[in-house]
Amino acid sequence: xxxxxxxxxxxxxxxxxxxxxxxxxxxxxxxxxxxxxxxxxxxxxxxxxxxxxxxxxxxxxxxxxxxxxxxxxxxxxxxxxxxxxxxxxxxxxxxxxxxxxxxxxxxxxxxxxxx
Amino acid sequence: xxxxxxxxxxxxxxxxxxxxxxxxxxxxxxxxxxxxxxxxxxxxxxxxxxxxxxxxxxxxxxxxxxxxxxxxxxxxxxxxxxxxxxxxxxxxxxxxxxxxxxxxxxxxxxx
Numbered sequence: 001x002x003x004x005x006x007x008x009x010x011x012x013x014x015x016x017x018x019x020x021x022x023x024x025x026x027x028x029x030x031x032x033x034x035x036x037x038x039x040x041x042x043x044x045x046x047x048x049x050x051x052x053x054x055x056x057x058x059x060x061x062x063x064x065x066x067x068x069x070x071x072x073x074x075x076x077x078x079x080x081x082x083x084x085x086x087x088x089x090x091x092x093x094x095x096x097x098x099x100x101x102x103x104x105x106x107x108x109x110x111x112x113x114x115x
Numbered sequence: 116x117x118x119x120x121x122x123x124x125x126x127x128x129x130x131x132x133x134x135x136x137x138x139x140x141x142x143x144x145x146x147x148x149x150x151x152x153x154x155x156x157x158x159x160x161x162x163x164x165x166x167x168x169x170x171x172x173x174x175x176x177x178x179x180x181x182x183x184x185x186x187x188x189x190x191x192x193x194x195x196x197x198x199x200x201x202x203x204x205x206x207x208x209x210x211x212x213x214x215x216x217x218x219x220x221x222x223x224x225x226x
Contacts, residue, residue, distance in 0.1 A: 042216045042217060043159070043216045103149060104161075106159045108158045111156070
């Protein structure tokens with residue numbers, strides 16, 4: 001496994017502002033993922049972030065709203081832009097260690113409340 | 116129709132009970148099956164994974180996969196209050212890294 005940290009752990013933001021969430025891993029990984037978990041719901045994949053290439057976004061998510069950076073093999077950021085109350089959610093980064101079973105390991109999450 | 120359906124719960128059991136958590140799926144290409152445990156205000160934690168059909172046991176936990184019925188289960192024996200959490204099933208095809216999650220079942224084990 002790997003140790004994954006996220007900053008901030010939680011935040012309260014005003015509508016129309018942007019928040020950048022950081023994800024730091026203690027080992028080098030090629031594939032990182034960003035998920036959203038809305039209250040009482042399961043995890044929805046936002047995008048896959050591979051180092052050295054543009055992030056790949058899932059249906060319903062666009063780069064202008066959720067820009068992602070992946071500057072090296074241990075770090076990634078997700079920005080939630082022009083926020084609205086509907087963006088209130090838990091945002092989680094995860095990583096894939098490349099094992100055949102495809103298991104992913106998750107960070108502790110960032111709890112975002114947009115007023 | 117969702118690719119993965121999970122018994123929504125919530126589920127409340129007394130300490131020591133046997134707990135059964137279940138998911139069904141429609142995509143026959145799923146080959147890897149995982150269970151994650153998520154405590155309140157924490158990220159999901161990988162609990163168990165299995166490949167294709169069969170059973171896998173780890174302490175008080177048993178994961179079961181029946182591919183013919185497209186049905187997976189997680190059994191918890193001698194449940195403890197510390198098992199109180201939301202349990203998420205997740206599945207993956209052979210190729211790629213994309214996981215598909217169930218909605219989660221919230222479990223409470225009462226002392």
